[in-house]
Amino acid sequence: xxxxxxxxxxxxxxxxxxxxxxxxxxxxxxxxxxxxxxxxxxxxxxxxxxxxxxxxxxxxxxxxxxxxxxxxxxxxxxxxxxxxxxxxxxxxxxxxxxxxxxxxxxxxxxxxxxxxxxxxxxxxxxxxxxxxxxxxxxxxxxxxxxxxxxxxxxxxxxxxxxxxxxxxxxxxxxxxxxxxxxxxxxxxxxxxxxxxxxxxxxxxxxxxxxxxxxxxxxxxxxxxxxxxxxxxxxxxxxxxxxxxxxxxxxxxxxxxxxxxxxxxxxxxxxxxxxxxxxxxxxxxxxxxxxxxxxxxxxxxxxxxxxxxxxxxxxxxxxxxxxxxxxxxxxxxxxxxxxxxxxxxxxxxxxxxxxxxxxxxxxxxxxxxxxxxxxxxxxxxxxxxxxxxxxxxxxxxxxxxxxxxxxxxxxxxxxxxxxxxxxxxxxxxxxxxxxxxxxxxxxxxxxxxxxxxxxx
Numbered sequence: 001x002x003x004x005x006x007x008x009x010x011x012x013x014x015x016x017x018x019x020x021x022x023x024x025x026x027x028x029x030x031x032x033x034x035x036x037x038x039x040x041x042x043x044x045x046x047x048x049x050x051x052x053x054x055x056x057x058x059x060x061x062x063x064x065x066x067x068x069x070x071x072x073x074x075x076x077x078x079x080x081x082x083x084x085x086x087x088x089x090x091x092x093x094x095x096x097x098x099x100x101x102x103x104x105x106x107x108x109x110x111x112x113x114x115x116x117x118x119x120x121x122x123x124x125x126x127x128x129x130x131x132x133x134x135x136x137x138x139x140x141x142x143x144x145x146x147x148x149x150x151x152x153x154x155x156x157x158x159x160x161x162x163x164x165x166x167x168x169x170x171x172x173x174x175x176x177x178x179x180x181x182x183x184x185x186x187x188x189x190x191x192x193x194x195x196x197x198x199x200x201x202x203x204x205x206x207x208x209x210x211x212x213x214x215x216x217x218x219x220x221x222x223x224x225x226x227x228x229x230x231x232x233x234x235x236x237x238x239x240x241x242x243x244x245x246x247x248x249x250x251x252x253x254x255x256x257x258x259x260x261x262x263x264x265x266x267x268x269x270x271x272x273x274x275x276x277x278x279x280x281x282x283x284x285x286x287x288x289x290x291x292x293x294x295x296x297x298x299x300x301x302x303x304x305x306x307x308x309x310x311x312x313x314x315x316x317x318x319x320x321x322x323x324x325x326x327x328x329x330x331x332x333x334x335x336x337x338x339x340x341x342x343x344x345x346x347x348x349x350x351x352x353x354x355x356x357x358x359x360x361x362x363x364x365x366x367x368x369x370x371x372x373x374x375x376x377x378x379x380x381x382x383x384x385x386x387x388x389x390x391x392x393x394x395x396x397x398x399x400x401x402x403x404x405x406x407x408x409x410x411x412x413x414x415x416x417x418x419x420x421x422x423x424x425x426x427x428x429x430x431x432x433x434x435x436x437x438x439x440x441x442x443x444x445x446x447x448x449x450x451x452x453x454x455x
Contacts, residue, residue, distance in 0.1 A: 058178040060109060061131040061147035062155070064117050069129045069153035074119040079105045086115065099124065112136035126151045132250065143249035147178060157182075159250040166190050167239060171250070185390070186210065187252070188241045196222040199269040200411040200418075201229075203297035204404075205288065206256030206304060207244035208232065209274035210389040213257070215264055221271035221295065229295040233278035233288050240276035242389045254389040258396050259303050259404050261387035266408035266453060269415060273297055277304060286314030293322055298414055298425075300326040301407040303400035305342045312343040320349060325422045327407045329399040330356035330369040338371040346374045351422040353429065355406045357381030357399045362436030362448045368399050372442035377433045379405055379449040409452040 060083070067082040068074070076091035086107040093100035104118040118130040129149040134141035146159045158174035167190035173182045189212040201221045211220060211228065220228040232240040243252035260272060273295050278284035292300060300319075305328065306312075319326055326349075331342040338346075345354040357365040358378040364370055365382050381402030383395050406429070413428050414420060420428065433447035 064131040074103045076105045114141040146250040192217040200414045201297045202299045203273040203292035205275045205302045208240040208242040208276035210242045210257040230274040232276040234276045257389040258386040262404035267411040270411040282311040286318035289318035302328045303403040330375045334367045337374045355402045357402045370443045375444045
């Protein structure tokens with residue numbers, strides 16, 4: 001991403017296709033039952049004819065674009081009537097007052113599959129129409145295919161989630177025919193083989209890590225059996241692959257790999273423990289801290305945050321008093337977090353070190369948060385070289401990228417003085433800060449670290 005600084009904070013409030021629609025009320029169910037009873041006989045015949053005509057997973061998305069997209073506006077009942085055999089599960093409008101810019105309708109299909117049709121509009125005029133299909137596999141409906149149509153209801157592209165052998169999962173980018181493959185991205189991979197590299201262990205809590213890239217294969221902290229020590233606290237499985245799906249399963253945000261590439265460059269002797277943060281249930285952050293401590297992490301790098309203190313209660317309790325230094329992002333909302341807090345940056349714990357981004361002259365970077373009490377230091381975090389989840393080189397800016405620079409400095413200091421506790425390590429870092437010659441007082445508590453790589 002071109003700008004970092006707090007995945008929860010930046011994307012909280014955006015609506016994921018899965019699970020975002022409320023269940024229908026009792027009144028709505030009664031009305032829908034009456035409608036369904038009246039047309040039951042015709043539905044069975046229609047479903048049979050549709051299945052015979054196109055027996056593939058693209059059938060329902062194509063049918064929805066054909067029959068629902070041209071309708072003026074969008075309502076749940078309209079979509080249900082246009083798609084024989086479907087059953088309305090929920091409907092959302094954003095914003096929920098005035099004229100909606102985004103309308104989403106969730107439908108149950110025969111066989112317990114699900115479909116979400118989404119209309120994006122401006123002043124009532126259709127800009128984009130998306131249809132997302134999820135296939136039922138025994139325990140729940142899993143996202144499978146998305147069709148994206150333009151304002152003329154023509155399908156321009158698609159996305160498909162595909163599983164491979166031995167733990168692989170892929171996101172295929174498709175052409176408008178929903179068949180021609182344009183390119184493929186990795187969504188999950190098995191752990192690469194290797195051995196523990198030794199060195200100071202840094203737990204990176206982010207959207208995950210593309211740990212199959214050559215840059216990281218030999219930098220993963222491992223147990224005695226050679227298995228990496230990371231974990232996915234979002235999906236609750238052992239593979240924390242890079243992908244924040246808060247915008248929807250077909251549009252993952254890839255943040256953690258770029259952040260980790262800065263850590264790998266500036267602390268080459270350190271060992272990484274990647275954790276995918278638990279967006280569905282932030283109470284798991286307490287378990288994450290405990291797991292990181294048990295794995296021997298001395299530093300916790302958290303380039304994320306939110307404005308909801310309740311997201312971080314378990315994290316705060318789990319971190320309190322531990323010999324782990326948490327390096328956290330101040331965020332990129334362009335505000336004083338002393339007056340308008342961001343968490344965990346604003347938590348009052350002795351073993352938290354909050355950092356924000358400056359330019360090369362020591363001026364607070366545009367859009368970066370500040371706070372004379374809540375933010376400890378600033379350091380250059382703009383236009384940094386990074387490696388993304390594909391292994392491609394790029395540039396990134398923001399307080400998210402100040403976090404790995406400061407965490408790398410902490411790791412190098414610990415490598416020289418392994419007996420330092422969290423308080424002593426924090427003191428060593430703060431002693432390097434000095435007033436910036438180009439920034440007003442009160443922006444941060446301790447000052448500016450002009451070059452975190454300087455020894």
